[in-house]
Each structure stands twice: as C-alpha cells, then as structure tokens.
Amino acid sequence: MSRSSSAVSAAPSGAQRRLGASPAPRRQLRRRKELFWAVVFLAPALVAIGSLRIAPTISAVVSSLYSGFPGGVRPPVFSGFDNYLDLWGNEAFRETVLRTVVFNVIINPLQVAIALLVAVLMTRRIAAPGLWRTLVFIPAVVPIVGSSIVWSIALRPDGPVNAIITALGGRPQPFLTSPDQALASIMLIASWIGIGYWMIFLISGLRAIPSEYYEAAKLDRAGPIRTFFQITIPLLKRPLLFVLVADTVANFVLFVPIQMLTNGGPQNSTTMQMFNAYRTTYTYSSKNLGAAEVVILTIIMLVFVALQFRLLRDDDRAAKGTS
Amino acid sequence: MNRRHVLAAASGIAALALVGACSSGGSGDSGDSGDADWSIPDTDPTATIQVLGHQDADGIQEVIDAFNEDHPTITVEYESVPFDQLNSVLDARIGNQDGNPDVFWADQPRIPALAARGYMTDITDQFAADTGVWDPAPLASGQYDGRMWAVPIANSTQLLYYNVELVEAAGDPLPSAAIEDRMTWEEVTERAANAVEAGATNGLLFGQVNRYYQLQPLPMSLGGSAGGTGDDLLTPDVTSEPWVQAMEWYGELFAEGLSPLGVTPEQSDAEFLTGNTAYMVQGPWLLPKLTDAEFEWGVAPHPYFEGGEVVTPTGSWSLAMSAFSDEREAAAIFMRWMSVEHGGGYAANYASPELPASPEGKEQYFQRDVFDSDAGRLAAEIIDFETSNTAVPRLQTVGFVEFEEIIGRAFSDVANGADPAAALESASSELETAWAQYR
Numbered sequence: 085m086s087r088s089s090s091a092v093s094a095a096p097s098g099a100q101r102r103l104g105a106s107p108a109p110r111r112q113l114r115r116r117k118e119l120f121w122a123v124v125f126l127a128p129a130l131v132a133i134g135s136l137r138i139a140p141t142i143s144a145v146v147s148s149l150y151s152g153f154p155g156g157v158r159p160p161v162f163s164g165f166d167n168y169l170d171l172w173g174n175e176a177f178r179e180t181v182l183r184t185v186v187f188n189v190i191i192n193p194l195q196v197a198i199a200l201l202v203a204v205l206m207t208r209r210i211a212a213p214g215l216w217r218t219l220v221f222i223p224a225v226v227p228i229v230g231s232s233i234v235w236s237i238a239l240r241p242d243g244p245v246n247a248i249i250t251a252l253g254g255r256p257q258p259f260l261t262s263p264d265q266a267l268a269s270i271m272l273i274a275s276w277i278g279i280g281y282w283m284i285f286l287i288s289g290l291r292a293i294p295s296e297y298y299e300a301a302k303l304d305r306a307g308p309i310r311t312f313f314q315i316t317i318p319l320l321k322r323p324l325l326f327v328l329v330a331d332t333v334a335n336f337v338l339f340v341p342i343q344m345l346t347n348g349g350p351q352n353s354t355t356m357q358m359f360n361a362y363r364t365t366y367t368y369s370s371k372n373l374g375a376a377e378v379v380i381l382t383i384i385m386l387v388f389v390a391l392q393f394r395l396l397r398d399d400d401r402a403a404k405g406t407s
Numbered sequence: 408m409n410r411r412h413v414l415a416a417a418s419g420i421a422a423l424a425l426v427g428a429c430s431s432g433g434s435g436d437s438g439d440s441g442d443a444d445w446s447i448p449d450t451d452p453t454a455t456i457q458v459l460g461h462q463d464a465d466g467i468q469e470v471i472d473a474f475n476e477d478h479p480t481i482t483v484e485y486e487s488v489p490f491d492q493l494n495s496v497l498d499a500r501i502g503n504q505d506g507n508p509d510v511f512w513a514d515q516p517r518i519p520a521l522a523a524r525g526y527m528t529d530i531t532d533q534f535a536a537d538t539g540v541w542d543p544a545p546l547a548s549g550q551y552d553g554r555m556w557a558v559p560i561a562n563s564t565q566l567l568y569y570n571v572e573l574v575e576a577a578g579d580p581l582p583s584a585a586i587e588d589r590m591t592w593e594e595v596t597e598r599a600a601n602a603v604e605a606g607a608t609n610g611l612l613f614g615q616v617n618r619y620y621q622l623q624p625l626p627m628s629l630g631g632s633a634g635g636t637g638d639d640l641l642t643p644d645v646t647s648e649p650w651v652q653a654m655e656w657y658g659e660l661f662a663e664g665l666s667p668l669g670v671t672p673e674q675s676d677a678e679f680l681t682g683n684t685a686y687m688v689q690g691p692w693l694l695p696k697l698t699d700a701e702f703e704w705g706v707a708p709h710p711y712f713e714g715g716e717v718v719t720p721t722g723s724w725s726l727a728m729s730a731f732s733d734e735r736e737a738a739a740i741f742m743r744w745m746s747v748e749h750g751g752g753y754a755a756n757y758a759s760p761e762l763p764a765s766p767e768g769k770e771q772y773f774q775r776d777v778f779d780s781d782a783g784r785l786a787a788e789i790i791d792f793e794t795s796n797t798a799v800p801r802l803q804t805v806g807f808v809e810f811e812e813i814i815g816r817a818f819s820d821v822a823n824g825a826d827p828a829a830a831l832e833s834a835s836s837e838l839e840t841a842w843a844q845y846r
Contacts, residue, residue, distance in 0.1 A: 155501075155502070155524030155525065157501060240668075242669070347816070347819075349819055349823075350823045363812075367495070367808070
C-alpha cells in the first residue's frame with residue numbers, strides 16, 4: 085500500500101518535468117532510440133521466457149484437457165476435465181499429493197532453519213572461515229547425480245553409514261530400503277545438497293546488516309538470543325523469504341535423488357508428484373494425463389508460494405517502517 | 408526486489424511445465440498400416456537409414472561393417488541409448504514423426520504396446536516369405552492383432568550357474584546338467600543356505616533381480632498365470648495363491664540372507680565373477696564372460712517348484728520399422744539381413760550375441776568358442792532343450808509397459824521385506840487403474 089501511494093505522488097512531478105521540457109524533438113528521438121535498444125536487449129530474454137516458460141505452461145494446460153492413447157502418435161481427443169476427475173478418483177494419486185505436501189511442509193522450514201544457523205555460525209569470528217564455508221558449499225557444487233550415487237552407496241544396508249552406526253554400538257538401519265525411512269533419507273540427501281547452497285544467500289544477507297544495530301543492541305544489553313530474534317531475523321527477512329520461496333520451488337520439483345535411489349519406492353513411500361508426473365509421461369507415455377498431474381502440482385506450488393509472498397508483503401511494510 | 412522474486416519463483420515453477428511441454432504434439436496422422444504398397448526390392452536402393460538401439464555402438468559397428476559388405480549402397484547410422492531410456496527416447500523420436508529412426512530395437516514383450524500406439528510399420532506382406540525361418544516363439548512375439556510388426560534377431564533362456572568350489576565347500580554334490588535331473592527351488596534354497604553357512608557371501612543370486620522376465624516362472628511353476636487374464640490379457644491376475652506363494656519364497660531368500668539386496672541387474676554378472684556366489688540364475692550371455700572366471704563353474708537346468716510345472720523365461724529383441732520411416736525399402740533390407748540372412752546377420756557378426764532366433768543361427772551360435780568346454784557343451788544342450796520345450800513368453804498385452812513397471816516395483820518391495828500378499832494386492836490395484844485406458 086505504501087508503495088502505490090508513493091508511486092502516485094511521484095507521478096505528477098515527473099509529468100510536469102516532462103511537459104516543461106516538451107518541445108524538444110531531439111529528446112523524443114533519444115527516448116525512442118532508448119526504447120529501441122531496450123527492446124533489442126530485452127528481446128533474447130523475452131523470447132526465452134516466452135518459448136521456454138510461458139508457451140510450455142500453456143501447452144501443458146491445454147494438453148491436460150485432452151485424452152489420448154499412450155504415445156504421441158495417435159491424435160488425442162478433447163475430454164474436458166476427465167483427466168483431473170480420474171486423478172482425483174485415484175487413491176494412489178491422492179496419497180501422492182498428500183505425501184508431496186507433507187514432505188514440503190517438513191523439509192523447507194528445516195532446510196532454511198539449518199542453513200540460517202550455519203550462515204550465522206559462518207559469519208561469527210571463527211578460524212579459517214573460507215575453509216568452512218567451502219566445505220559446507222561443496223555438496224551444492226557436486227552434480228546431484230554424483231551425490232545421489234555416493235549416497236546410494238553410503239546408505240546401503242551393508243554400506244559405510246551402517247558400518248559407523250554398528251561401530252558405535254547401534255543397530256544397522258534399512259534407510260532407503262524401508263518404507264518408514266526412505267522419505268526421511270531423501271530429505272537428508274536433499275538437505276545435504278541444499279543447506280550449503282541457501283547458506284550462501286543468507287551469509288550475504290547477514291553481511292548486509294549494518295553493524296550499528298548490533299552495537300546499539302549491545303549498548304542496550306541485549307543477549308545473543310534476543311539480538312538474533314530482534315535484530316538479525318527482522319533485518320534478514322527479505323533474503324530469508326527469497327530463500328524460502330526458491331527452496332520450496334526446488335523441493336516441489338525434486339526429482340533426481342528419487343529417480344536414482346528409490347524409483348518412488350519402497351511401497352510408493354517416496355513417490356512424489358514430480359516423479360509421478362515423469363513416470364506417467366515418460367514411462368507410461370500417457371502425456372495428457374502427465375500434463376494434468378503437472379498442472380495440479382503447479383497449482384499446489386503456486387498456493388504455497390502465494391502464502392510466502394504474503395509474508396514478503398508484510399515484510400515490505402515493516403521494512404519501510406523501520407528505514 | 409519484489410518483482411525479481413516473483414520472476415525467480417515464476418521461472419522455477421514454469422520449469423516443471425517443461426515435462427508437460429512434450430505433451431503438446433498430438434496432431435497428424437497415425438502410422439499407416441499395412442497395405443502392400445511397397446515391397447522389398449531385388450536391387451538395393453542408395454539410401455541412409457537411422458537405427459536406434461540399446462547396444463553399445465562400438466560392438467554394433469562390426470555388424471554394420473558386415474552388412475555394408477553385402478549391401479554397400481545402404482548407409483546405416485546407428486545410435487545407442489541406454490536400455491532404461493529406450494522407451495522414452497522412442498516416444499519422443501517417433502512422436503516427432505520425421506522418419507528418425509527408420510529402424511529400432513524393440514523389446515519383444517512391448518511389441519503389442521508399441522504397435523497399438525502406432526509406432527510400427529506393418530510388415531506382414533513384406534516378410535510373409537520368411538516366417539518359416541524363425542523359431543515359433545520369437546516369430547509369435549512380433550505378431551499382434553493378426554499382423555506382423557517386427558522381426559526377431561535374438562532369443563533367450565535362463566540357466567542355473569554354480570561355483571564349483573563353493574558348492575563343494577558346502578558339502579553338497581555338484582548339480583547335474585541333465586534335463587531329467589532338474590533341481591527344485593526347494594532343493595536350491597537348501598543348498599544356498601548350506602553355501603552361506605559354509606562362508607559364501609551369496610547363496611542364490613538372481614541375475615535379473617526384481618525383473619518380471621526372470622521371476623515370471625516362479626508363480627507359473629506353481630500353476631499361476633503370466634499375470635493377466637481376460638480376452639486382451641488386461642485383467643490383473645497377480646494376487647492368486649501361486650503368485651503369493653511364489654513371492655513368499657522370493658521374499659524369504661532376502662530375509663534369510665541367501666540373496667543380496669542392492670545388487671542391480673547391471674552388477675550381477677560381475678558379482679558372480681568375484682567368486683562369492685554359490686548359485687546364480689542368468690541367461691546365456693554370462694557364458695562368454697565366464698571364460699575369464701578364476702574359479703571352476705558349472706551349469707544346470709533352470710529349477711522349478713516341487714510338484715509344479717517346468718517353466719523358463721524366453722524372448723529377447725526384435726527389429727521394428729518406424730511407422731514414419733522415409734526409407735522403408737532400405738530399412739526392410741537391413742532388417743531382413745539382420746534377422747534372416749546367414750542365419751541372422753546380427754547373431755553371426757556380433758561379438759557376444761544373445762541366443763539367435765532361428766535354428767540356422769543357433770547352429771552357428773553353438774560353434775562359438777564358449778561352447779567348446781565341457782560345461783559349455785552342457786550349457787548348449789540345456790539352451791537347446793529349454794527354448795523349444797519349456798519356454799513361456801511374457802504377458803502379451805498392450806498394457807505390458809505398465810505391467811512390467813508396476814510388477815517390478817512389487818517384486819522389489821517384496822525383496823525389501825514388504826508383505827508379499829499386500830505388495831501384490833497394491834500392484835493389482837495400480838494395474839487396474841493403469842489398464843483402464845485400454846479397455
């Protein structure tokens with residue numbers, strides 16, 4: 085709200101200025117030239133967004149309204165919302181949706197919280213900060229296929245993780261082979277990769293907080309916990325929410341570890357919507373149904389992201405108030 | 408700032424819509440079927456054909472070189488894709504309808520599904536004169552809906568391999584290679600337990616662990632069906648007593664530590680070759696690799712359940728022509744050369760071929776070096792017998808793609824300790840949903 089009012093107040097003065105300098109065709113020419121170059125420079129990005137993002141999305145929505153024989157050769161026929169009704173009537177699909185939502189409700193706050201914790205640690209005065217940061221960031225640099233392979237070996241029933249557990253006197257765990265532990269194992273792997281990556285964004289956010297605030301807090305004798313919650317968190321809200329939104333998107337479309345490690349099993353315990361859509365589209369070649377699954381996933385994701393943007397808007401108001 | 412966030416999130420969201428993007432295709436004619444408006448010419452055209460297969464391009468090059476000696480005017484461009492991706496690559500390529508590939512490797516049980524999808528050219532008339540060349544089972548595997556869609560280049564069967572040292576260490580007599588002395592699964596289980604007790608890492612290893620191809624004989628030996636019933640074999644039948652019983656036996660192998668979890672089909676040959684496995688069920692393609700084995704090995708016929716039927720897996724690869732091939736004549740000449748001429752040019756020229764699909768090809772095949780040893784000669788006899796007497800094809804249904812995937816997951820769940828009856832029940836309901844679209 086504050087933003088729109090400031091925009092309104094800015095408009096008349098700008099218009100006045102323009103009117104005042106008006107009869108200069110040269111300036112108009114320059115403006116036109118600027119516009120031309122703006123279009124030229126923006127064109128590649130716009131074309132890419134149009135052809136790689138918007139067109140496929142529209143095409144997926146259209147495709148989801150058709151039903152056809154598996155494979156891409158026989159022409160599909162328009163069937164309205166049949167695909168959606170079929171999916172909704174399918175218990176396995178409903179379970180997949182629920183599983184995806186639960187997975188995201190757990191993993192996103194968890195990843196962001198740990199990434200924040202690590203980021204705060206890394207910005208403290210510690211020995212060799214570059215080394216530690218690199219170590220935490222390395223998993224994000226390793227291609228996800230590579231880290232999936234490494235984890236598949238590490239978590240094997242006779243693998244090194246169980247060897248460590250046994251050596252410490254524990255009982256070996258089934259990890260990816262148990263329907264009770266597979267999803268948690270996937271979360272562990274996704275977080276191992278994600279935490280270091282999101283940490284980098286949060287570190288830059290922490291660095292941007294002016295030190296005066298901390299000095300003021302110190303003068304007011306605020307303890308470290310109070311300082312964290314009343315200074316760090318409010319001033320970090322923007323990068324924090326960006327990380328939360330981007331992390332949510334990444335986890336909703338998480339695919340590689342699932343395909344490589346569990347193939348959706350055991351007993352469908354790691355079948356999430358993205359993997360399910362892939363399986364429907366490519367394994368079963370039911371492209372129209374797969375498109376419907378993608379559209380449903382997109383809608384659920386949009387709801388999540390919209391909720392998070394609401395938080396972001398509040399943040400805007402708060403930020404305006406403080407600054 | 409705000410807008411940048413929106414863009415970042417929106418582009419992320421839209422990224423997944425790419426999965427849906429490939430679904431847009433859809434218009435255009437479906438592949439035309441079968442009027443004999445073309446035939447295999449007597450003189451070779453000058454043409455280039457594109458061939459898509461799952462085998463390593465280096466290995467296939469020898470075969471293509473041999474083809475070019477016979478047919479110098481036809482250029483073959485071979486492209487290899489991994490077995491697991493062949494299906495999705497075919498979907499994408501043939502969906503483009505641009506004549507690439509002209510010829511592709513077709514997994515035999517998938518032929519009805521691929522033909523029904525309109526991916527294949529009907530070759531009934533063009534190959535009518537050749538049908539007598541192949542063994543009956545591989546020939547039948549290329550037929551669907553009364554028409555012929557693919558020519559077989561290979562066949563397969565399964566044998567029970569054993570590690571002589573480990574069997575002897577367990578104090579058991581060596582299994583006989585004679586068909587009449589075929590062991591039961593009960594006996595093999597007992598022997599596997601003895602071997603593990605005597606120190607073997609694996610008692611019994613399924614080379615194609617959790618794959619329907621290798622496990623189909625288990626329920627069938629107990630009197631079960633191939634997994635589907637009804638006119639089009641589109642009614643799931645995987646929860647019957649024989650299926651449950653077979654899966655209970657299978658699950659126990661893993662629960663009792665006789666079979667290893669986590670050895671994939673790609674790793675199983677190497678696992679046996681390390682010398683830590685007493686018994687292994689695997690196809691004839693293991694034979695050439697065994698010449699490098701540092702232990703003494705032997706073969707026995709594929710086991711069966713006591714009191715049950717003797718059933719062995721069969722089937723392999725065929726070549727099919729894309730419905731959109733723009734070089735049909737050259738493509739057909741290549742297919743015919745690969746599967747018919749010289750007992751099958753593929754089997755005759757590939758360094759480590761699968762079992763040929765024709766009697767003439769098999770004759771040449773058994774003359775290869777691997778069959779020169781005592782164990783090799785016994786293996787040849789078993790292979791010869793099984794392919795013509797006990798082989799049962801996989802479920803011949805348009806719904807095979809879904810079936811293979813869903814039942815494979817159920818097998819894998821059972822191996823990981825799921826309750827067999829519950830796993831099969833859940834597979835059955837998944838199949839019910841997946842097959843609904845074909846009925």
